[in-house]
Amino acid sequence: MSLREALRIPSREITDETVYRDRRRIVGALAASGALGLAGCAKADAPPPPPASKIDPARMRAGFTTNETRTTYQDVTTYNNFYEFGTGKADPANAPRTLRTSPWSVAVGGQCAKPGRLSLDDLLKGLKPEERVYRHRCVEGWSMVIPWLGVPLGDVLKRFEPTSKAKFVAFTTLADRKQMPGLSYPALDWPYREGLRIDEAMHPLALLATGIYGKPLLQQNGAPLRLVLPWKYGFKSIKSIVAITFVEHMPFTSWNDEASDEYGFFSNVNPAVDHPRWSQKTERRIAGTGSKLFADRIPTRLFNGYAEQVGSMYAGLDLRKWF
Template sequence: MSLRDALRIPSFEITDEAVYRDRRRVLAALAAAPGLGLAGCSDAAPPPPPSKFVVSPEQARSGFRTSEAPTRYEDITTYNNFYEFGTGKGDPSRAAKTLRVKPWSVAVGGHCAKPGVMSLDDLIKGDTPEERVYRLRCVEGWSMVIPWLGVPLADVLKRFEPTSKAKYVAFTTLDDEKQMPGQGYRSLDWPYREGLRIDEAMHPLAFLVTGLYGKALPQQNGAPLRLVVPWKYGFKGIKSIVAITFVEKMPFTSWNDSQPEEYGFFSNVNPNVDHPRWSQKTERRIAGTQSKLFAERIPTRLFNGYADQVAGLYAGMNLRQWF
């Protein structure tokens, strides 16, 4: 469906806002009822993270390397999920030119000693941008191999000195319907929001992206600042970030709030936990060939192939319940 078609959806096909808001209350009640809990629902408290988990420098570096050929720049920048610019995969590359990426500021706050509103340049000042080749796995079953340019998320977060109350990190996307016309269609509760547990956010693989293939990040790929968490499904990689907040409780996240039975808060890539409407056991690489868009299907790997680096984050957790 194109953005133009989405904006023409008849009003009778759009859920009334009062009903939409009430749905959240009903889901919370179900989660509280014995035997009726919703797996991964943010209204319940997950088990605490392991007290001892250390990733060696060599383990971390091994996650940045791959023998797989990167997806072509042309495919990375024309096949996107970015509902703020339309629900079709080709919509963002056509519509996102309305997004103004300069000047750009990010508000950092919550449970930290040094909150503030910073320009993008100041936010990453002192951090030398580096290239990391990560796999991006989307929940619909397709994936890419992308050479991202950016800085480790942990290096940025530590500068704000999160306190002991900072158990999670919440992220928020720009909220501006003029720049992001897809926000005029209530496919989600705008602005887009995502979150990580603090130890996930501090993991060496979590990355704040400012570019790809050595170039500035295009608007359709989340310019000028987006998140990449390579062991999770792609929608966790929130785009066009304007706020980062340290919080004590599991934060509201857009897809989990909209459809908690389909999109868990953690959303770790897991071939053993299917989406209710399709299997997650295989995936299709964007092929980058002239003859076809997708390569042949390949088996999905637990944690998107990064199990050696991140499995310890979830030791003792039921990954079917906390999907």
Template sequence: MAGDHRTLREALRIRESDITDETVWRQRRRVLAAFGAIPALGLSACAEAEAPPAPTAPPPSPAAVAAGFSTDETLTREIDATTYNNFYEFGTGKADPSRAARTLRTSPWQVEVSGECARPGTLELNDLLRGFLPEERTYRLRCVEGWSMVIPWLGVPLGEVLRRFEPTSNAKYVAFTTLADRAQMPGMRYRSIDWPYREGLRIDEAMHPLTLLATGVYGKPLPQQNGAPLRLLVPWKYGFKGIKSIVAIRFVERMPPTAWNDLQPREYGFFANVNPDVDHPRWSQASERRISGTEGKLFANRIATRPFNGYAEHVASMYAGMDLRRWY
């Protein structure tokens, strides 16, 4: 972090009236504590019965997609993006990961690629990314809790990495798994989600040029609390889709189970596309608190949430014909 960064306590000091998302967080934690009693209703049951319809609209041109690689919106300060995080493996408080994640060893690091592909294998991280030059992408990050950031990332397009493994025609989805090591991840000692953390994308989502495997942020290697050494970025989806500290990627034929959707499918859909017209059952998604560049105040302002987090012109064609209220 830059030498002029304030202490963590100073960085997180905001007015009591501004801490709306902390209420959301406490509600979410109560759900976690009771997850064993929650019936598996909603999207997961639908996914077992049928797959969503295939898209019917043509994709946007490469030039149009490339326009989504940057934004002129005010960046979130590095101190905020690296001390205000969700990473349950290191605790459920926003400041917990920036302290506890120091125990995470990020080298050496291996990633297993398996499933419906012609060239499966377990590779060292450097071998997985060999030949790719990191690209800088400035993306909006929208959390399902109702806050957002604008962050400059470094990484490589996921689709280009996946093509090296030659997925077969049976590869309809891509499943991801986070490291699960209680010795390095103290938050795993507490009952919350069903470890390890799991996420997934439809194959066309995974191959989309906006989907990024991030290895850095603010021009530096990715810090542990932000998902080092390898995390997923899907900027048109809610932040919980951005799985951190990835150790396994698997090509699968059926929609894979994912951590939050398994826990409470009526609240956290598999697709998780940002949609201001579909509220979370316990709060509105119509607006968000932007965390951006304001000294002494964590939340700069409240702004309207845009469909697909403002990336609709680049990704909406993938969901043509789908009922986005049902397949949320």
């Protein structure tokens, strides 16, 4: 069996296309009727303002590394979620190298004093890339430990001087069918979009990544520029970013729009809040040893083990409603 075949989701687990296409209408009707309970409220309501939290630099730096065994470069670059290049885990690595990453720029605007366009070269001017070893937890229950190379997201955002009206930050992925063949499949409402509360975006752990293992990002890993948010589920770490917008209200995000009962706006890793179709109490670390892809299951930690660094941002927040 080839790697591509081994990593594909079994056909018995794939939702029938007719059911999939009707899913949004069904979810919308359930939300309107209140049948989704508290989880369904997160989409319509606005979250409460964040509490005042004090950043402890030493505590933040302690979160920039871990002694846990790193996932191998081979596994990090061949087992991926990037639907723009296919929905199977091996599809992004096996896809033709069609993404043009140079030149690359990001449009930055919205509620800021200095809107503009940021090129990849401009990004690195005055900001020395640093390596941070972060745990990466996927909503499907698997996890990795990855040495990322990048610059603090907050340092980049400050260049554009967000105003007091900037309560959230919205991000958009490239959507070009010539470069991203997966866009021809209606898996989501393209382009892929994500968002953060402004304090989350400015948090020292939030990284704008340009590489892994000291090498530039590959196409399947979100080249040339992606977010890394280690305390959140992996789909929040948007890839191949082309736009960043400061906004006053909670922005549209792709998976939350597709299924708000399954994918909350915050999507912080939380073992006490299960996905409707599976438990989040444990995770499978990518093992990278011999023919065994996954190691034995281990307990999932609140905020993916970064509670000491990020917990104060969610003090008093109902983590079941605002999951």
